[in-house]
Amino acid sequence: EAxxxxxxxxxxxxxxxxxxxxCSQTMGHDKMxxxxxxxxxxxxxxxxxxxxxxxxxxxxxxxxxxxxxxxEHFPLTLESARPSHTSQYLCASSKGDEQYFxxxxxxxxx
Amino acid sequence: xxxVKQNSPSLSxxxxxxxxxxxxxxxSMFDYFxxxxxxxxxxxxxxxxxSSIKDKNEDGRFTVFLNKSAKHLSLHIVPSxxxxxxxxxxxxxxxNDMRFxxxxxxxxxP
Numbered sequence: 193e194a195x196x197x198x199x200x201x202x203x204x205x206x207x208x209x210x211x212x213x214x215c216s217q218t219m220g221h222d223k224m225x226x227x228x229x230x231x232x233x234x235x236x237x238x239x240x241x242x243x244x245x246x247x248x249x250x251x252x253x254x255x256x257x258x259x260x261x262x263x264e265h266f267p268l269t270l271e272s273a274r275p276s277h278t279s280q281y282l283c284a285s286s287k288g289d290e291q292y293f294x295x296x297x298x299x300x301x302x
Numbered sequence: 303x304x305x306v307k308q309n310s311p312s313l314s315x316x317x318x319x320x321x322x323x324x325x326x327x328x329x330s331m332f333d334y335f336x337x338x339x340x341x342x343x344x345x346x347x348x349x350x351x352x353s354s355i356k357d358k359n360e361d362g363r364f365t366v367f368l369n370k371s372a373k374h375l376s377l378h379i380v381p382s383x384x385x386x387x388x389x390x391x392x393x394x395x396x397x398n399d400m401r402f403x404x405x406x407x408x409x410x411x412p
Contacts (some may be wrong), residue, residue: 198345232311234306235346288352288399293347295343
């Protein structure tokens with residue numbers, strides 16, 4: 193069973209605020225990912241990491257940044273939130289081909 | 303460039319009947335394929351997968367079929383149950399690059 197956690201689950205925030213979405217996994221997986229998903233659309237990869245101190249941007253251009261200081265922790269930060277950032281953010285981790293997802297953070301920027 | 307496509311946004315079946323969800327892909331380099339199931343307000347959960355060297359994989363009520371020449375895979379659920387109602391995402395991966403379809407919403411009616 194996958195043990196991957198995301199907080200907060202829901203967040204409503206005003207334009208211009210700085211926010212950090214938390215993601216932690218207890219499986220010791222080296223690989224971690226952030227996806228953005230809008231209703232009825234595919235998951236878009238915005239960031240990934242293959243290990244500590246390794247971070248890469250995904251296919252979808254994003255104004256967010258990530259860090260990977262510890263294996264189990266992969267937070268995502270938006271320095272200045274905008275309404276266009278309103279979406280669901282999904283964190284995942286993997287050891288092999290199967291990715292395990294957290295419950296997601298539903299972000300609304302007003 | 304959407305490399306994985308699920309052309310049916312929704313599917314409705316009667317309880318006890320077979321559900322068939324379809325997925326097409328364009329990149330012949332994909333070597334591993336997965337199906338994920340997603341309930342509202344939750345992250346996707348892994349359901350079943352298949353390697354490109356196989357054409358069928360079965361796990362209980364779930365069977366995935368792969369037709370490499372047609373670049374097509376399908377998920378069969380039989381018999382369908384109301385608890386199967388969810389959004390199903392097809393995913394394909396190669397060299398740690400995973401692509402998702404837009405999902406098919408399955409509704410199983412009692």
